[in-house]
Amino acid sequence: MKPSPETILNQAFAKLAMEIGPALPPGYSQGSVTTTAVLLLMTGQEFNRAADIRVKENAAMRTLFAEQAKAVSGTLGEQLRAQSATTDTDLTVATLDKGNAALKTTLIALQTHAEDAKLQPLQKRIAAMLQEFATARQIFLPAL
Amino acid sequence: MTDQLKEQIAAYLRARMPEAGDVEIVALSRIHGGASRETFRVRASLGGRERGLIFRRDPISTLIETERQIEFAAYRSFHRTDVPVPGALFLETETQWLERPFFVMEEIEGGVAASILAANPYGEHAEAIGEQFFSILGQIAARDVASSELAKHLEKPAPDKAWQRELAHWEKVIDEDELEPQPIARAAIRWMRRNPPPPAQRISIVHGDYRTGNFLHDGNGRIIAILDWEMAHLGDPLEDLGWALDPLWSHHNPAKPAGTIDRAAAISIWEKTSGLKADATALRWWSMFASLKGLAIWISSAKEFQNATNTDPVMAFSGLYCLPYHNKVLADRLVEMQS
Structure with missing residues (x-):
């Protein structure tokens, strides 16, 4: 798609933030236009990477669950086995989000289990995984 | 919105401050940024004397569910102390004036607030x-x-x-x-x-x-x-x-x-x-x-x-x-x- 959505949104940001916003009188309308412009800039960043982030997160969680399913019994063990067997076939962001939410619910249960059972290496691994996820999902904003 | 709101605010001030005499709203603008309340800057002529007021109205929906009485009381708790705050004038819990509850404060003139995205605001x-x-x-x-x-x-x-x-x-x-x-x-x-x-x-x-x-x-x-x-x-x-x-x-x-x-x-x-x-x-x-x-x-x-x-x-x-x-x-x- 050309122009790319990222280019369209970046140019829309520039138009609103640099031309239209400053032409408005200071106050609510000007502030809202500038904030809307920033939203477009951020949405441009997110558009390009959203599916990639979710596919990678989902894959990382499934790998972890497959390994841990061997060591965990009961309901959580079954949940881990079931979740590790899921796949991402529909790569629309909305569908990936649904799968991501189901996996993260299981991740919360697994992390709670690791804390209750004092499984230090597993706790560290999950904390590092969450840090990696959070780093990838940050939005970069220039100083304005 | 502006003309109707101007009229509503003028009617409120006439009722609330009868001693002020003629009331006219000289300017009205909404301030950007407050997500918990709608904030309006009001320039009012009260008996021929201009005064800056701030109206903080409850939104239809709010980011932070708070009691306006508490915010009002907080301003009153620090007024005329070393913690600088505007004077809190009136608290209205009834909806007859501006459809939703609100309170009124003195405007602090000439003040600037920083945007959190600014690199070096001060x-x-x-x-x-x-x-x-x-x-x-x-x-x-x-x-x-x-x-x-x-x-x-x-x-x-x-x-x-x-x-x-x-x-x-x-x-x-x-x-x-x-x-x-x-x-x-x-x-x-x-x-x-x-x-x-x-x-x-x-x-x-x-x-x-x-x-x-x-x-x-x-x-x-x-x-x-x-x-x-x-x-x-x-x-x-x-x-x-x-x-x-x-x-x-x-x-x-x-x-x-x-x-x-x-x-x-x-x-x-x-x-x-x-x-x-x-x-x-x-x-x-x-x-x-x-x-x-x-x-x-x-x-x-x-x-x-x-x-x-x-x-x-x-x-x-x-x-x-x-x-x-x-x-x-x-x-x-x-x-x-x-x-």
């Missing part, structure tokens, strides 16, 4: 602003609670229970408003319960949203008003310090809280004016709490925007930028705790 006055910012926060912590207007409206927690109450409150917000699972928030909450802070040294008035952007300065290095008291409550004063030091409010430079002075200097000024100690373990807990509370607020705002109950772009910004920001801050802290 310029050459950063040091002076930082010193005042943390000194005023210490004074808020030192304010006698019992003699304040706020004491009439707020419950005083026991010193060892203040953290529990706040954590439970914001956990409930996340429980009610999350649109997707929040593993980092959940891990932070569990960590905070397993590692509680020491009891509060004193139960103080907590501003609740004390940060850059929520005060006015005169552009020449002087803070002239502390605003946005809608989350005021009684609790551990370290809660405000943790919030004020949070990296989201650092203008892209976490080493300089509020984009002003070094973290150590900020803490030292706060200790001096509050007469309290910023114990490292306690402050670590309250810093973690600050980012969790932020996360809870951003989760709520994302829900409001997603459900179209409040489509102010600030709500979307909170969900899109601030939410991942605080997730990262908390994730980093949790890794730090692991090691």
Whole structure:
């Protein structure tokens, strides 16, 4: 798609933030236009990477669950086995989000289990995984 | 909107201030940024004398569910003290005037508030602003609670229970408003319960949203008003310090809280004016709490925007930028705790 959505949104940001916003009188309308412009800039960043982030997160969680399913019994063990067997076939962001939410619910249960059972290496691994996820999902904003 | 609102405000002022004589609204504009209330700047001619007023009206939907009485009482608690606040004039809980409850304050003229995205909002006055910012926060912590207007409206927690109450409150917000699972928030909450802070040294008035952007300065290095008291409550004063030091409010430079002075200097000024100690373990807990509370607020705002109950772009910004920001801050802290 050309122009790319990222280019369209970046140019829309520039138009609103640099031309239209400053032409408005200071106050609510000007502030809202500038904030809307920033939203477009951020949405441009997110558009390009959203599916990639979710596919990678989902894959990382499934790998972890497959390994841990061997060591965990009961309901959580079954949940881990079931979740590790899921796949991402529909790569629309909305569908990936649904799968991501189901996996993260299981991740919360697994992390709670690791804390209750004092499984230090597993706790560290999950904390590092969450840090990696959070780093990838940050939005970069220039100083304005 | 403007003409009708002008008429409504004029009618209200005529009824509320009959002694003022003729009332005319000379100018009316909405102020950008307040997500918890709609804020209007009103220039009114009262008996031929012009006066600046601020009207803070409850929104249809709100980012932070707060009682306007508390915010009103907070302004009254600090009026004519060393903590600069505008005078709070009238509180209206009835809907007959502006469809929703509101309160009226004096306008502080010539004041500037910083945008959190600005790189260096205070310029050459950063040091002076930082010193005042943390000194005023210490004074808020030192304010006698019992003699304040706020004491009439707020419950005083026991010193060892203040953290529990706040954590439970914001956990409930996340429980009610999350649109997707929040593993980092959940891990932070569990960590905070397993590692509680020491009891509060004193139960103080907590501003609740004390940060850059929520005060006015005169552009020449002087803070002239502390605003946005809608989350005021009684609790551990370290809660405000943790919030004020949070990296989201650092203008892209976490080493300089509020984009002003070094973290150590900020803490030292706060200790001096509050007469309290910023114990490292306690402050670590309250810093973690600050980012969790932020996360809870951003989760709520994302829900409001997603459900179209409040489509102010600030709500979307909170969900899109601030939410991942605080997730990262908390994730980093949790890794730090692991090691």
